[in-house]
Amino acid sequence: MNTSPSRLVEYGAVIDSNVMVRPPDVTELELEPGHPGEHDVEYVERRKALFALTRRHRLEGLGPPLVAYTPEETRIWRAVSPQLDALHRKYACSMYLAAKDELAITQTEIPQLRTLSARLERETNMHLVPAEGALPYRTFYEYIANRGFPVTQFIRHGSHPEFTPEPDMIHDCLGHVPPLMNPDYAELLTLIGKAAATTPHGDQVLALKRFSWFSIEFGLIEERSETKVFGAGILSSTGEIPHSLFSKDATRRPFVTDTVIATDYDPSQMQKDFFIAPSFTFLRRELEALVRRFGIPVL
Numbered sequence: 456m457n458t459s460p461s462r463l464v465e466y467g468a469v470i471d472s473n474v475m476v477r478p479p480d481v482t483e484l485e486l487e488p489g490h491p492g493e494h495d496v497e498y499v500e501r502r503k504a505l506f507a508l509t510r511r512h513r514l515e516g517l518g519p520p521l522v523a524y525t526p527e528e529t530r531i532w533r534a535v536s537p538q539l540d541a542l543h544r545k546y547a548c549s550m551y552l553a554a555k556d557e558l559a560i561t562q563t564e565i566p567q568l569r570t571l572s573a574r575l576e577r578e579t580n581m582h583l584v585p586a587e588g589a590l591p592y593r594t595f596y597e598y599i600a601n602r603g604f605p606v607t608q609f610i611r612h613g614s615h616p617e618f619t620p621e622p623d624m625i626h627d628c629l630g631h632v633p634p635l636m637n638p639d640y641a642e643l644l645t646l647i648g649k650a651a652a653t654t655p656h657g658d659q660v661l662a663l664k665r666f667s668w669f670s671i672e673f674g675l676i677e678e679r680s681e682t683k684v685f686g687a688g689i690l691s692s693t694g695e696i697p698h699s700l701f702s703k704d705a706t707r708r709p710f711v712t713d714t715v716i717a718t719d720y721d722p723s724q725m726q727k728d729f730f731i732a733p734s735f736t737f738l739r740r741e742l743e744a745l746v747r748r749f750g751i752p753v754l
């Protein structure tokens with residue numbers, strides 16, 4: 456089994472070697488072979504219960520359910536979040552750190568998505584959609600286009616707290632949620648959703664996915680002459696944070712849109728290409744220009 460912590464991948468659709476794969480609408484919990492929890496009966500039952508609960512809330516538009524987390528789930532949160540927080544304080548961008556504090560995401564209690572969603576709604580008119588697992592890409596983008604970010608409500612298996620083969624609450628709450636407090640970031644994300652959900656052209660969806668991958672998931676940003684982290688896939692991995700900033704096995708280049716949308720990526724490995732954006736406003740403008748160039752009628 457690949458236990459690289461970098462397999463904290465994007466949420467939603469999957470791109471495999473430039474071929475677009477549309478995950479079907481999965482109606483029951485499926486753990487991939489080799490999943491750390493696949494033989495743990497209690498874990499599988501818990502995941503099935505959360506799958507059914509969050510799927511129903513999503514399909515019925517009820518918003519995130521309040522979840523009573525178990526002592527084991529809280530233990531895992533308390534094992535992972537302080538390690539990440541120590542790295543965040545040193546290497547995350549200032550916008551992320553301020554948002555994490557404003558959202559009162561602590562290292563001791565698993566946050567309730569319902570509370571986070573209400574706060575986001577007041578701040579940037581974004582909200583959280585409970586997601587039972589990976590969604591078909593168009594469904595995922597349609598939620599984003601409507602200012603809803605699909606977020607999981609389950610926690611990884613406790614045998615490997617630093618690793619999950621699928622995005623879980625630690626990835627989503629400590630990676631994706633805090634930046635949604637920033638207006639430019641919120642508009643950037645919403646526009647990715649609108650454009651990807653609207654265009655019928657696969658090559659344009661692929662370009663938008665790469666733009667998203669190298670910003671929303673694995674983006675770096677320039678801040679007072681320093682390179683800082685804001686991508687969710689980096690922020691939720693104790694391995695990717697130092698790797699993205701310091702590894703000799705990775706390149707760090709300025710964010711040039713034409714280069715970014717021509718660069719492939721492999722979600723199953725530690726990333727080897729990183730792009731540094733000068734600001735969130737820059738990213739938003741670059742995306743608007745790309746969407747205009749593609750002729751997607753969403754602006």
Ligand SMILES: [Fe+2]
Nearest residue numbers: 464465466687
């Ligand atoms: Fe993600």
